[in-house]
Amino acid sequence: MSIISVSGVTKIYRQYRRFPGIIGSVRSLFTRQYSEEIAVKDITFSIEKGEAVGYLGPNGAGKSTMIKMMTGILLPSAGEVRVLNEIPHKARKNNSQHLGVVFGQRSQLWWDLPVTDSFELHKYIYKISDESYRKNLGFCTELLSLSDFINKPVRQLSLGQRMRVEIAMALLHEPEILFLDEPTIGLDVMAKDQIRQFLRAVNQEKKTTILLTTHDMKDIEEICPRMIIVNKGSLVYDGSVAALRSKLGDERRVVIEFAQDPGSIEISGLTLIKEEGSRKTFLFTRNGTTVFDYVSRIAEKYPIEDVSIEDVDIESIIRRLYKQLAAEDEESQGRQPILVGGAN
Amino acid sequence: MTLPLFFKLVRLLMKERMEYRADFLLSIFAQIIAYGGDYIVIWMFIQRFDTIAGWNWPEIAFLYSIGLFTYALGASFSFVQMRDLEEQVKNGTFDSLLIKPVNPYLFLISRGFNLGYIAHILISASVMIWAIIQLDLKWTLINVLYLILSVISGALINAGIMTLIGSVSFVWVRSGFLFNLFFRLKEFISFPLPVFGALIQILLTIVMPLAFVNYYPAAFLLSKDILGLPTWSMWFVPVVGPFCYWVAYRAWMGGVNKYQSAGG
Amino acid sequence: MKTYLMFTAKAFSNQMAYRSEVWFRLLGNFVTILIQVAIWKAVIGEVDVGQVSIETMTTYSILNTLLTALLLNGISGKVDSSLKSGSISSELVKPISYPLYLLFEGLGGSVYQLVFTAVPSFLIAWLYFGIMPPASPVFLAAYVTALLMALAISFLLGYLVSLIAFWFMNHFALSWMLGGLLTIFSGSFLPLWLFPPTWEGVAKLLPFQFLGYVPASLYLGVIPAESILGVFIAGIIWIAILLLIVQWLWKKAISRLVIQGG
Missing domain, CATH: 3.30.70 (Alpha-Beta Plaits)
Incomplete structure (x- = not known):
C-alpha cells in the first residue's frame, strides 16, 4: 500500500482580472471578469513508505499546490489524493498528527520568544509524550546543532538557523511523512549542507518518508533518489535521477x-x-x-x-529538459507530457 | 482545542507582550486617553442638553460603557485576528493553521487573543461602576446575573459580527472596508435606541442586532419602558449573542471550505 | 514637480483598484450623518440653545463627515510601516524629498476621496437631509481656504506623529493619543460653541479646531465676518509652528537614522 497516491489530480484556480491604469480601474468598478488557471493538470504518481522524493519544476509549475493538496489544505478540482490511505481534506485533523510540514518562507514560530517556547507549544498541540519529545528534540538538537540558539528569541536567528528550527519542529511529533516546500532557498552553503545531511539521516534512520520541492538540484542529488518533475502543471518526469541522466545526460x-x-x-x-x-x-x-x-x-x-x-551535472540536464519542453511547447502547443515513465 | 491549550497560549502571549513592556503600557495609556475623549464629548453634549431621549448623563455613561466593555471582550478574540485574515489568506500563512491537528477557528482566535484590550476594559469598567453607583441600581441576584449574562451575550454579538466579516476574506480579496462600516454602524449604540427612527430600530434589533449589546439590557436594568414590552422579554438578551456567534462560526467554517476548494 | 504629481496619480489609481469599497464608504458616510442628525433632532426643540437649528446642525454634521474623509490621515501609518520594514532607507536615498513625497501621495488619496466619496456623499446627503447654502460667497471662499488649511494641518500633525515615532517607536500609541485629542478638540461632532466655557477656551487655543469646527463654522457663517481674518492668522501661525517643529525633528530623525543605520 502506497503511503501517498495521487491519481488524475487537477487543480484549477480562478483569477479575477484587474485592469491597468486609471481608466482600467474605473472599469473594474463595474465588471468582474476572471480567468481560469490550471495549476495542476492530471497528475498521477504514488510514493511508498520510506521514500525520499524531490518534486521539481520551474516557478509556477504547481509544486506548492500539490503539497497543499496532499496536506489537506486544498481540495483537488478533479482526481483523488490519498495520504496515509485517507482523503487528506476529510481526515485533515487526524492526518496532520502524522504529517510534518515546513513551508520555507512562512514561519510558524513565535517571533519574540525563545525557540523552546514554540517547541513546547508544538508538543502540547500534537500531544507528544514527554519521553518521545525529549528523544526527538535530542535527535534534532544534536544533528542540527540547535543548542547554540535554542534559548534565543526567534527574531535574533539567522535565516539558516530559523529553517533548522522549523524543520526540527516539524519532526517533533515523529511524522510518517515530511513535506518541505523549498527548504534550502536563500540559505548559505553551510546551512544548506547541514540541512541536507540531516534530512538524509531522517529518511534513512527514522524511515520518514520525505517529499520536498526545490529549485536546487543539489538537494535532489543528496537527499532524493527519486524525482518528479512538473512543468506548467503537468508531470513530465517521474523516476530516478540516474534514469533521467541516462535518458537526457x-x-x-x-x-x-x-x-x-x-x-x-x-x-x-x-x-x-x-x-x-x-x-x-x-x-x-x-x-x-x-x-x-x-x-x-x-x-x-x-x-x-x-x-x-x-x-554532465544534473542541473544542466534539467536545464536541457526545460529547454526541450519549452521548444516543444512552441512547436506544437501539444499537451502530451513527453517524458513520463522511467521506473518506479 | 482545549482550555489548557488556550491558557498555554495566553501565557505565551503575555510573555511576548512583556518583551515590550514599556510599549505595552504606553499603548494602554494612549487608548485610555482616546476613549476618555469619547466620554468627554458625550459628557459635554449632555452638559448642554441635560438628557437625550430621556436618558441622563449617568444613564448614558452606563449605556456607553456596556457597549465599550462588551466590544473589548468580543474584539479581544476576534478583531485583529479577523482583520489580518485577508493578509494571511493572501500571503499563505493561513495555510499553516490547516496543517495542525486543531480546529482552525479556535486556534486562530486563541493564538491571536489580544491582551491589548485591557485599556478598553479598564476605562469602561471604571465608568460603568461609577454609573452604577450614581444610578443607585439594586444589587439583587437577578440584576447581577442579568448584567453578567448580557455582557457575555453582547461580547458574542460583537465577536460574531466581526467573525462574519472575517469570513469574507475567504471570498473577496479585501474585507477591511467592512470593518470600517461596522465601526460606523457601531456608533448607533452609543446613544439610546429611541433616538433613531422606527426603521433603524428594527434593523438594529433584527438584522444587525447591535441593540441587544447594550440598549436592551441597560433599558431593562434601568426600568426604562421599551415600547411597552413585557418584562420577561428581557431574557431574549442573553440568547441573541450565542445565536449570532454560532451563525458566524458556521459561516466562517463554510468560508474555510470554500477556500480549500477554490484555493487562494 | 512632475515626479511628485506622479505619486499623486499613482496613489489615486492604487485606491481605484478596490471597487466594491466605494459603495460601502458611501454607505458608511451616510450612516454617520444619519446618526448625528438623529441625535440633533432628539435634543433640538426640547432645549433652546442659540445658533442651533436642526438645519444648521445637519449641515454641520454633513460637512464634517465629508471633511474627515479628505484629511491626510494615513501619513503616520505609512511612515511607521516603512520604518518597521526598513524600507525607509531605500526611500530616503531616492533623489526626492521624502516629506513632499508623503504629502503628494497623501493628496492622491484625498483627491480620490473627494471624487469618489465626498462629492457623491454630498449629493446623497443633499437629497436626503438637505444642506444649507453657504452663508455668503465670502464665507464660501473662507470655507474653501479653511479646507486647504485643514489639509495642511492634518498632514503636519500626522507627519509630526510619525517623526516622534522615530524615538518612541510606538506609532500605535501616538496615533491613538492624537485621535483622542482630535475627538475632543476638533469639534467635528459637537461644535465649540456648545462646549462648556472652559473647554471652549482651551479648544480655541489648539490647532485641532481647524480640522472640524473652523471650516464648517465658516461655511455656516457662525464665525462673524470680522473674525475671519483673525482665525486665518491663527491657522497660518499654527502651520508655521508645526512646520518648524517638523523640520527640526526631521533633521534629528535623519541623523538618528544615519547613526543607527536604519
Whole structure:
C-alpha cells in the first residue's frame, strides 16, 4: 500500500482580472471578469513508505499546490489524493498528527520568544509524550546543532538557523511523512549542507518518508533518489535521477591530460570545449561507440598521462529538459507530457 | 482545542507582550486617553442638553460603557485576528493553521487573543461602576446575573459580527472596508435606541442586532419602558449573542471550505 | 514637480483598484450623518440653545463627515510601516524629498476621496437631509481656504506623529493619543460653541479646531465676518509652528537614522 497516491489530480484556480491604469480601474468598478488557471493538470504518481522524493519544476509549475493538496489544505478540482490511505481534506485533523510540514518562507514560530517556547507549544498541540519529545528534540538538537540558539528569541536567528528550527519542529511529533516546500532557498552553503545531511539521516534512520520541492538540484542529488518533475502543471518526469541522466545526460565530459601538448587535434565524435595547454576537455555524445574507444584511439597517437570522464551535472540536464519542453511547447502547443515513465 | 491549550497560549502571549513592556503600557495609556475623549464629548453634549431621549448623563455613561466593555471582550478574540485574515489568506500563512491537528477557528482566535484590550476594559469598567453607583441600581441576584449574562451575550454579538466579516476574506480579496462600516454602524449604540427612527430600530434589533449589546439590557436594568414590552422579554438578551456567534462560526467554517476548494 | 504629481496619480489609481469599497464608504458616510442628525433632532426643540437649528446642525454634521474623509490621515501609518520594514532607507536615498513625497501621495488619496466619496456623499446627503447654502460667497471662499488649511494641518500633525515615532517607536500609541485629542478638540461632532466655557477656551487655543469646527463654522457663517481674518492668522501661525517643529525633528530623525543605520 502506497503511503501517498495521487491519481488524475487537477487543480484549477480562478483569477479575477484587474485592469491597468486609471481608466482600467474605473472599469473594474463595474465588471468582474476572471480567468481560469490550471495549476495542476492530471497528475498521477504514488510514493511508498520510506521514500525520499524531490518534486521539481520551474516557478509556477504547481509544486506548492500539490503539497497543499496532499496536506489537506486544498481540495483537488478533479482526481483523488490519498495520504496515509485517507482523503487528506476529510481526515485533515487526524492526518496532520502524522504529517510534518515546513513551508520555507512562512514561519510558524513565535517571533519574540525563545525557540523552546514554540517547541513546547508544538508538543502540547500534537500531544507528544514527554519521553518521545525529549528523544526527538535530542535527535534534532544534536544533528542540527540547535543548542547554540535554542534559548534565543526567534527574531535574533539567522535565516539558516530559523529553517533548522522549523524543520526540527516539524519532526517533533515523529511524522510518517515530511513535506518541505523549498527548504534550502536563500540559505548559505553551510546551512544548506547541514540541512541536507540531516534530512538524509531522517529518511534513512527514522524511515520518514520525505517529499520536498526545490529549485536546487543539489538537494535532489543528496537527499532524493527519486524525482518528479512538473512543468506548467503537468508531470513530465517521474523516476530516478540516474534514469533521467541516462535518458537526457547522453553527454560526457572527457578531460585528457596529455604528456605533451599535441596542438589542436580533431577526432570526429568529440568536440573540444576547453583547452588549457596539455589539458584538454572534450564533449562526448553517445552514438554507438563508447568513450573508451575514443580515448584509446587518441592514446594510440598521443601519449596520455591521465583521463577523467565526468557526467554532465544534473542541473544542466534539467536545464536541457526545460529547454526541450519549452521548444516543444512552441512547436506544437501539444499537451502530451513527453517524458513520463522511467521506473518506479 | 482545549482550555489548557488556550491558557498555554495566553501565557505565551503575555510573555511576548512583556518583551515590550514599556510599549505595552504606553499603548494602554494612549487608548485610555482616546476613549476618555469619547466620554468627554458625550459628557459635554449632555452638559448642554441635560438628557437625550430621556436618558441622563449617568444613564448614558452606563449605556456607553456596556457597549465599550462588551466590544473589548468580543474584539479581544476576534478583531485583529479577523482583520489580518485577508493578509494571511493572501500571503499563505493561513495555510499553516490547516496543517495542525486543531480546529482552525479556535486556534486562530486563541493564538491571536489580544491582551491589548485591557485599556478598553479598564476605562469602561471604571465608568460603568461609577454609573452604577450614581444610578443607585439594586444589587439583587437577578440584576447581577442579568448584567453578567448580557455582557457575555453582547461580547458574542460583537465577536460574531466581526467573525462574519472575517469570513469574507475567504471570498473577496479585501474585507477591511467592512470593518470600517461596522465601526460606523457601531456608533448607533452609543446613544439610546429611541433616538433613531422606527426603521433603524428594527434593523438594529433584527438584522444587525447591535441593540441587544447594550440598549436592551441597560433599558431593562434601568426600568426604562421599551415600547411597552413585557418584562420577561428581557431574557431574549442573553440568547441573541450565542445565536449570532454560532451563525458566524458556521459561516466562517463554510468560508474555510470554500477556500480549500477554490484555493487562494 | 512632475515626479511628485506622479505619486499623486499613482496613489489615486492604487485606491481605484478596490471597487466594491466605494459603495460601502458611501454607505458608511451616510450612516454617520444619519446618526448625528438623529441625535440633533432628539435634543433640538426640547432645549433652546442659540445658533442651533436642526438645519444648521445637519449641515454641520454633513460637512464634517465629508471633511474627515479628505484629511491626510494615513501619513503616520505609512511612515511607521516603512520604518518597521526598513524600507525607509531605500526611500530616503531616492533623489526626492521624502516629506513632499508623503504629502503628494497623501493628496492622491484625498483627491480620490473627494471624487469618489465626498462629492457623491454630498449629493446623497443633499437629497436626503438637505444642506444649507453657504452663508455668503465670502464665507464660501473662507470655507474653501479653511479646507486647504485643514489639509495642511492634518498632514503636519500626522507627519509630526510619525517623526516622534522615530524615538518612541510606538506609532500605535501616538496615533491613538492624537485621535483622542482630535475627538475632543476638533469639534467635528459637537461644535465649540456648545462646549462648556472652559473647554471652549482651551479648544480655541489648539490647532485641532481647524480640522472640524473652523471650516464648517465658516461655511455656516457662525464665525462673524470680522473674525475671519483673525482665525486665518491663527491657522497660518499654527502651520508655521508645526512646520518648524517638523523640520527640526526631521533633521534629528535623519541623523538618528544615519547613526543607527536604519
